[in-house]
Amino acid sequence: MDIIKLHYPLDDDCQSKDKTVIAMGFFDGFHTGHQAVLQRAKEEAQKHGTKLVVLTYDHHPALVYKKMSSHEKRYITLLDYKLKLFKEFGVDEVLLVNYSYQFQSQSPQEFIQHFLSRFNPIAVVAGFDHTYGGEPADNMVNLPKYVNGAFKVITVPALKQNDQKVSSTQIRNNLDNGHIEKVNQLLGRPFQTEGVIVHGEERGRLLGYPTANVEHSEYQWLPTIGIYIVTVEIGRKKYLGMASIGKNVTFSDNGPMTVEINLIDFHQNIYGEVVRVNWLSHGRGEIKFKTADDLVEQLDRDEQDTRHYLSEHPDILN
CATH class of the missing domain: 3.40.50.620 (HUPs)
Structure with a gap:
């Protein structure tokens, strides 16, 4: 072309x-x-x-x-x-x-x-x-x-x-409200973003849920704050993940907005990789937990929900 x-x-x-x-x-x-x-x-x-x-x-x-x-x-x-x-x-x-x-x-x-x-x-x-x-x-x-x-x-x-009417405005409004499933219907494909894996605070590693921090272009329209089920394309392979868009409010009231993804059953060092994120389903909003243990309990439930989504949609990794 x-x-x-x-x-x-x-x-x-x-x-x-x-x-x-x-x-x-x-x-x-x-x-x-x-x-x-x-x-x-x-x-x-x-x-x-x-x-x-x-x-x-x-x-x-x-x-x-x-x-x-x-x-x-x-x-x-x-x-x-x-x-x-x-x-x-x-x-x-x-x-x-x-x-x-x-x-x-x-x-x-x-x-x-x-x-x-x-x-x-x-x-x-x-x-x-x-x-x-x-x-x-x-x-x-x-x-x-x-x-x-x-x-x-x-x-x-x-x-x-x-x-x-299917329109870009309707898609933006649905992204701002976390309705990612509706966005994907309007697009006729999963909503996809691209970013580079960078170092973060590494709190997730200490909690047993290490995350890949994805740095996006400032011009990329992202879904609203919340927890999402995603797949991440690294090279030519897709991996299942649960993504968080938010400010880590359990640890700070003034943190920066980040996109962090815990890749399920994944143990490679991918710093510097340019990845493509396919946003599939909205799980919940961001919650401020009283303790780190409460957060881990919720992450366990989020992981179960993510694995269940894969069992119902096995083709998402193809």
Whole structure:
């Protein structure tokens, strides 16, 4: 899969001679609704024997038009992972646009001339709520009249689960509320994050539950504080674990937020490993225990719950 980084204005020689079908969108999360857009574009590309191309953006478009909190600046899928998902889906080329004020300020006619037409589309596909500029009218309803028959415009309707539109906003809200099972339904796969194993306080080792401390990018949207059942991919192998996102409140009221994972029946030194964490099920919230013994008793119960989950879902380690 080719990745072409684009900056407004484009160089004169930045164009495609091959016919394409272009799917447009930011695709944060690449959830089942996004996959429906890509699937429609893929079908159109296969029908006409053209390249399947994605036009997407290097950061949140909202950064251009509003002040965002540090939490809002996070992503469900960081860029490298999103590109990996595109490749696995069968995308041939990604047009990765630097979403700037100048890019957003183009008129629809300029956007079509300066970007879409440069890449020789026979069809452009997007979700019903996709916008391509800074004005409310820059939407998929109006795009056909600006295109004026130069290529086909395909609008994919909302995908719904339980009468609710599948959306990145819905996924973020569910992550913030610890509803990881619902997140996975919306994604059509386990929610996955990537981080590096670093040294921590090593309290877990003293309690008989050594943990791998996973340091994530500050831009990664994580589930809320709590205890989760996970699998951890190290190299090409998956391991069962119970993960804690929290501040270790049993030992300190002012500790930093950490992600710590106890890997079940695992005894290797993995400091420095880059691992992928698949978040499968929410167990409980964070509890402040009176004694370390009370904490160990709860960890024993958490381990039993984790092993039971594996017995009911044996395929999670495949």
